[in-house]
Amino acid sequence: MTAALILAAGKTARAGELDPQAPVGTISALQRVALVFQQAGIERVVVVCGEDGDQAKKLTAHMSLEFLESPGGADLLDNVKAGLAYLQDKCADVLISLVDVPLCSVETVRTLMEAEGPACAPSYHGSVGHPMLLRAEHIPAGFLIRAICVCGIQIFKNQLYSIQFAFL
Numbered sequence: 001m002t003a004a005l006i007l008a009a010g011k012t013a014r015a016g017e018l019d020p021q022a023p024v025g026t027i028s029a030l031q032r033v034a035l036v037f038q039q040a041g042i043e044r045v046v047v048v049c050g051e052d053g054d055q056a057k058k059l060t061a062h063m064s065l066e067f068l069e070s071p072g073g074a075d076l077l078d079n080v081k082a083g084l085a086y087l088q089d090k091c092a093d094v095l096i097s098l099v100d101v102p103l104c105s106v107e108t109v110r111t112l113m114e115a116e117g118p119a120c121a122p123s124y125h126g127s128v129g130h131p132m133l134l135r136a137e138h139i140p141a142g143f144l145i146r147a148i149c150v151c152g153i154q155i156f157k158n159q160l161y162s163i164q165f166a167f168l
Contacts, residue, residue, distance in 0.1 A: 001044065002113050003091035004037040004131070005083040006030065008099040009050030009070035020049060020056045024102045028059050032102040037095065038063065040109035046087060047099075048079040088136070097131035104131060 008020035008030055020030035027035070030047065037045050045063075049056045050070045057067055068086055070079050080096065087094055095112065097104065104122075112120050112133040122129040 001091050002042055002093040002095060002133075003044040003046060003087050004034075004042045004095045004097065005080070005087060006033050006037075006045065006047045006097055006099055007076060007079050007083070008047050008056060009074070009079055020047075020052065020099045021059065022100065022102075029099050029102040030056055031060055031063070033097055033099055033104070034060060034063050034065055036102075036104055036106055036109060037097075039106045040113065042095065042109070044087075044091060046083055048083045084134075092136050094134050094136065095131040096134060101130040104129075 020028060022029040024032040034045050034047070044066065046066045046068060047056060047060075048068045048070055053067060053069055057065075068082055071082060074082070083096075084094065093113070095109065108122050108129075109131065112122065112131065115133065118135050118137075120133040121131075
């Protein structure tokens with residue numbers, strides 16, 4: 001089973017603080033990302049949220065999402081670690097997405113789920129996109145830092161080592 005991890009707390013170098021309530025058309029960014037995952041057939045969607053967690057839960061009450069509270073003062077990497085620790089042994093693969101990247105398509109998610117390799121991410125003209133697929137056997141912390149780098153979070157950039165990533 002593939003699970004999804006939506007990061008709705010923390011800061012990114014690109015956009016600053018993540019905002020799960022940001023509007024995307026007539027719904028919130030969090031609703032949009034979760035809906036795409038669910039339409040692609042993912043049943044377990046986990047959201048790591050911050051202080052606005054109660055509001056995020058209200059926005060998505062009808063969507064059967066699971067929520068984790070971001071560790072106090074946590075940065076984005078801490079939130080990824082918390083989400084992956086929660087999902088370890090509960091799924092075969094994990095799709096990781098930032099809540100502020102809500103325009104991924106169902107087709108992209110399905111293509112990632114069918115792709116081969118320890119980690120896969122969509123790309124466009126050489127730029128890595130979201131979400132990123134991580135196989136469960138590569139969730140342990142040793143692989144995590146390298147995978148996050150490719151995911152575009154840029155916390156540990158230039159530490160790719162020799163991991164084989166599939167860019168779609």
